[in-house]
Amino acid sequence: MSGTQAHFNHFIGADVGKHTVMIYDSRTETSQEIANTHKALTRFFSKHPDHLETTLVVCETTGGYETVLLDVLQTVHIAVHRANTFRVKSFIRSLGIQGKTDAIDARALMHYGRERHAQLTHWVEPPAYAQQLKKLMHRRQDLVQMRTQEKNRLQAPNEDPLVQKSIRAMLRLLDQQITQIDHHMAMLVQSVPALAHKERIMTAITGVGTHTARTLLAAMPELGQCTRRQVASLAGLAPHPRDSGTLSGRRIIRGGRREVRTALFMAAMSARCHHPALRQFYLRLVQNGKRPIVAITAIMRKLITIINARIRDALYNPSPIQQS
Numbered sequence: 001m002s003g004t005q006a007h008f009n010h011f012i013g014a015d016v017g018k019h020t021v022m023i024y025d026s027r028t029e030t031s032q033e034i035a036n037t038h039k040a041l042t043r044f045f046s047k048h049p050d051h052l053e054t055t056l057v058v059c060e061t062t063g064g065y066e067t068v069l070l071d072v073l074q075t076v077h078i079a080v081h082r083a084n085t086f087r088v089k090s091f092i093r094s095l096g097i098q099g100k101t102d103a104i105d106a107r108a109l110m111h112y113g114r115e116r117h118a119q120l121t122h123w124v125e126p127p128a129y130a131q132q133l134k135k136l137m138h139r140r141q142d143l144v145q146m147r148t149q150e151k152n153r154l155q156a157p158n159e160d161p162l163v164q165k166s167i168r169a170m171l172r173l174l175d176q177q178i179t180q181i182d183h184h185m186a187m188l189v190q191s192v193p194a195l196a197h198k199e200r201i202m203t204a205i206t207g208v209g210t211h212t213a214r215t216l217l218a219a220m221p222e223l224g225q226c227t228r229r230q231v232a233s234l235a236g237l238a239p240h241p242r243d244s245g246t247l248s249g250r251r252i253i254r255g256g257r258r259e260v261r262t263a264l265f266m267a268a269m270s271a272r273c274h275h276p277a278l279r280q281f282y283l284r285l286v287q288n289g290k291r292p293i294v295a296i297t298a299i300m301r302k303l304i305t306i307i308n309a310r311i312r313d314a315l316y317n318p319s320p321i322q323q324s
Contacts, residue, residue, distance in 0.1 A: 008079070008117050010051050013109030014059040015102045016066045024106035026114060027051075031103040036065065041072040052078055058113035058120075060085050074125050081113060081120040088112055129192050130221055133185065137218035140181045141259065147174040185214050198223065201310050207271030207278070207303065215263040216307065224311030231308040235260045237301040261300065268299040278302060 015022040017036065023044065024031045034040050057073055057080040059066050066082065073080045092108045113120065153159075154167045189195045195217055202213035216223060220234060232238040236256015271278040278299050285295040 008054050008056040008113075010055040011110050011114040011117070012055065012057045013106040013111070013113065014057055014066075014069060015106040015109065016059050016062045016069055017102065018065050020102075021069055022102035022106040024103065024110045026110050031106055033102070036068055038068055038072055041069055042076065045072060045076050045078060052076065055079065056081065056113050056117050056120075058083055058109045060088055060109070070123060070125070079122045081117075082123045083109065083112065083120075126221065129188060129195070130218075133188055133195070133214070133218040136181055136185050136188070137215055137259070140178060140185070143174055143178050143181065147171060147178070150174065182211075186210075189214060189217065197314070198311055201314055202307055205271075205303070205306060205310070206275040207267045208307070209267070209270075212263045212267045215259060216304075219257050219259045219263075223308050224315055226308055228305040228308065231304055232301050235264065235300075235304045237261065237264070237297065237304060260304070264300040264303055265296065267303055268296050271299055271303060272296065 011026040013024040015024075019036055021034050021036050021041065022031055023034055032044075034044050055078050057069075057078055059069060059080065060083050070080060070082070088109065091112050092105075095108065095111070097104060097108065150167050150171050154164060154171070189199055198217060199210065199213045202208045202216065203210055220231075222234060223231065226234065229238065234256060236258070238256075268278075272282045272295075273279065281302065282295045282299055285298055286292060290298075
């Protein structure tokens with residue numbers, strides 16, 4: 001993400017689908033459906049080269065279907081903000097819009113950009129190695145989920161022997177695939193010095209293993225560039241108050257990046273037993289009446305802030321990595 005800009009006067013909302021992109025243009029106040037291909041999108045965005053510097057496009061994350069649009073916009077040098085879906089939906093509800101069509105969503109995205117463009121960050125294409133690492137991480141998560149499902153099926157009572165044989169064969173295949181993914185991730189991390197250095201910093205912290213470190217490298221490239229509050233929020237570990245009048249509700253966590261929380265949960269479970277300072281921290285919280293899951297969440301938040309601080313400090317003050 002790049003910094004924010006406030007000089008835009010031309011806004012385009014883009015509702016991205018698998019095959020088409022619905023465009024709503026603030027200048028013409030009209031919508032137009034375009035094929036989701038490089039050729040069609042390049043032709044559309046190249047029509048008005050004099051407006052490029054004052055144009056902002058807003059789209060949502062769509063599981064990868066927005067990739068073509070983002071590539072085209074980077075090529076023709078048009079700023080784009082890839083919006084958080086939850087925030088956009090809340091914005092649409094605030095407008096009192098009840099219906100839902102591609103044209104309605106595109107128009108709402110345009111209004112979102114026009115109203116909030118001064119605060120929106122602009123999407124910048126990450127390095128190729130970062131994209132590959134993230135794809136490998138997601139594939140590994142899929143394989144692990146499939147392996148868990150097969151293990152659960154294997155425990156079904158009175159299962160047919162032929163079915164059990166098939167499940168065991170599938171488990172062996174999944175184990176092989178996961179091992180291969182781990183190997184590719186390790187080779188990729190070692191081929192990029194900056195990633196390898198960050199991994200060494202993270203794995204020097206008791207409780208943080210290589211899998212957790214590589215998950216964080218893939219899912220949180222911002223590590224070392226955020227404040228402790230920002231990094232906790234990105235991880236979905238910032239406690240949100242629920243107070244009203246004299247009522248003081250229990251703080252809850254929500255949002256953020258799910259894969260980060262999953263990795264940090266396993267790291268926190270290990271740190272609770274083996275990291276002296278974090279173990280004492282956990283016991284103190286439990287003794288003060290906190291539920292164990294709340295105490296584990298607090299360790300997760302401490303871990304991510306420690307990792308962020310260690311990486312940040314290493315960027316400005318390189319020194320030998322010490323185990324902690």
